[in-house]
Amino acid sequence: MPPVFRFAPSPNGYLHLGHALSALLNAGMAAAAGGRLLLRVEDIDATRCRPEYEAAILEDLAWLGLVWEQPVRRQSEHFAAYRGALARLEAMGLVYPSFESRADIARLVAERGMDWPQDPDGAPLYPGDARTMSGAERARRMQGGEPYALRLDMAAAVSRVGDLTWTETGQGPSGETGRIPADPAAWGDVILARKETPTSYHLAVVVDDAAQGVTHVVRGRDLFHATSVHRLLQTLLGLPQPAYHHHRLLLDADGGKLSKSTQATGLRELRQQGVTAAAIRKMTGLD
Numbered sequence: 001m002p003p004v005f006r007f008a009p010s011p012n013g014y015l016h017l018g019h020a021l022s023a024l025l026n027a028g029m030a031a032a033a034g035g036r037l038l039l040r041v042e043d044i045d046a047t048r049c050r051p052e053y054e055a056a057i058l059e060d061l062a063w064l065g066l067v068w069e070q071p072v073r074r075q076s077e078h079f080a081a082y083r084g085a086l087a088r089l090e091a092m093g094l095v096y097p098s099f100e101s102r103a104d105i106a107r108l109v110a111e112r113g114m115d116w117p118q119d120p121d122g123a124p125l126y127p128g129d130a131r132t133m134s135g136a137e138r139a140r141r142m143q144g145g146e147p148y149a150l151r152l153d154m155a156a157a158v159s160r161v162g163d164l165t166w167t168e169t170g171q172g173p174s175g176e177t178g179r180i181p182a183d184p185a186a187w188g189d190v191i192l193a194r195k196e197t198p199t200s201y202h203l204a205v206v207v208d209d210a211a212q213g214v215t216h217v218v219r220g221r222d223l224f225h226a227t228s229v230h231r232l233l234q235t236l237l238g239l240p241q242p243a244y245h246h247h248r249l250l251l252d253a254d255g256g257k258l259s260k261s262t263q264a265t266g267l268r269e270l271r272q273q274g275v276t277a278a279a280i281r282k283m284t285g286l287d
């Protein structure tokens with residue numbers, strides 16, 4: 001079976017040089033391995049994703065010279081698959097609803113003091129105690145129409161699966177490579193779904209990588225630590241584990257992360273200025 005790679009952009013803006021690097025690396029590694037390249041549109045966030053961005057992304061990738069298989073998988077078309085995976089985690093007793101707003105969470109974190117732990121992205125771990133709420137209270141609040149998030153009971157999930165690792169052929173932020181011990185507990189009780197959305201990034205990415213038969217995940221180093229959560233969910237759901245390759249990130253002139261709003265590195269802007277696809281490759285540091 002040929003290896004399967006995927007590039008998985010979110011259509012919440014236009015592509016920049018960092019996306020070009022990721023897409024070109026996936027294409028190059030797939031070609032070198034005699035593998036397949038798939039494209040996945042990660043559009044679960046209906047408030048931020050727009051069809052115009054998706055169309056622009058496909059156009060920019062084709063202009064870059066990327067060739068991918070059809071059909072393109074669109075996450076918004078697979079909510080039933082995510083609901084199914086969530087139901088399996090619920091049946092294991094690993095999911096609970098929490099009802100705090102963002103403001104409630106900020107207030108709780110402030111009350112817990114300066115030492116309250118943060119996840120690898122720097123966000124505070126979930127500080128609430130919804131995990132111990134009675135079933136009657138949960139039912140009353142959900143039936144009352146309150147907004148809620150469905151969270152993974154991380155301690156219970158971790159104790160169910162034990163120690164996990166993954167194979168890293170790229171590098172983490174501190175140079176980690178080879179066999180990496182997963183540390184999903186560092187993320188606390190992550191959100192798996194919300195009242196209006198039956199999935200989250202973490203849940204959708206593991207369901208989709210398995211559904212698409214992805215064997216090699218090549219993506220930016222900013223997602224290195226998230227792999228711990230992905231390995232946990234894969235193991236709980238009995239899904240195969242791909243190999244991971246986290247690649248360097250491109251920085252802007254001030255050393256910050258490239259963002260979709262930085263016009264100077266947008267592929268569309270560069271193309272309009274007459275920059276060629278070959279020059280884009282060079283600008284990403286390839287060749």
Ligand code: GLU
Binds near residue numbers: 218
């Ligand atoms: N959709 C994610 C992004 O655009 C990538 C997710 C992944 O490659 O796992 O950052």
